[in-house]
Amino acid sequence: MSAVRSGAATGVPRLTIIVAPSDPLELVGDLAALGPTGAVGFQVRAKEATTAELLALTTAVLAATRGAGAPVLVNDRLDVALAAGADGVHLGADDLPVARARAIADRAAPPGFLVGATCRDRDAVVAARAAGADYAGFGPVAVTTSKPGLPDPLGVDAVGRAAGVLPLVAIGGIGPDLARGAVAAGAHGVAVIGSVWRQPDPLDAAEALLGAV
Template identity: 40%
Template structure:
């Protein structure tokens, strides 16, 4: 994986979901203080320069940063969209968003270092998308690549995601929208630490 050590918990950013007046960098810093180590920077409406500045700020805060969709200066890896036409970077570890076990197998065969499989549960971030069947996680496990459950992940269902076969948790909305994001991260890390890996 070209030196990128994968955690059991990934935080994906989306500043559009933040409560009014809250800073994305400050939120992530709180989460790092709570034990978070890895962040996927999305903010796809930002300029590449603005996104690179965010990568730098979060790296300075102590996070290992992965950029979404395209490589960014300072990022340790790239998380590609589900579109199979999205080209993997030749010199960075990369993952891909997947929505079915068959997509996970294709990503693994193409060299992905990890994948997200979503949505695990109903999510405010993507209303109207039905949760995928738990069997998809079991079928995805045979691909031999770490699979993160994404979509509607909360401390209340995190253990269910792990029980379904996920290798880790990827969370966005429940942390971005939280009054106390650090508390959500701590609760998710507690679930991760207690899981029978």
């Protein structure tokens, strides 16, 4: 097992925008350029895509964001993240174990490759840190329709109880007000889908979220 991570937030963006194949990819470059370098990042998520389709989507997002220095992670698939030259992977409970992913990444990826873990309470965050995770995706904080089958919302108080172990990226029903509250409770940043892509002006929406964190 790799060494326990320090929990530093280096490389973890304040605002992570989750990207699916149906999203308007022509906006990705402009979104990446919002705020200071690295403040906005992207997580490529396409659970129904083939490996080739996911690789192509990741490559397209990387091409659109490299000039702005925005981190790009891949949801679930360490193999695709490594093949595309992405900046990290985000893993759920049913994916490759964090410790195994960390060991592979430490051998195969450049320094700074991020491994994130989905967590729902402080104990899970502690376990993710011990396994080598760099950050915890924490949620759902509020009600969301972006992903089916999620547990009941955890609330902002749960963010506060889990904070201080790893950088927490709050997710689930996050708008500007909730983003502000999550960061005040101890989150490092937030991850969003509908709060950007389902808004009349995704750039304005992302800018408001970035201002909140």
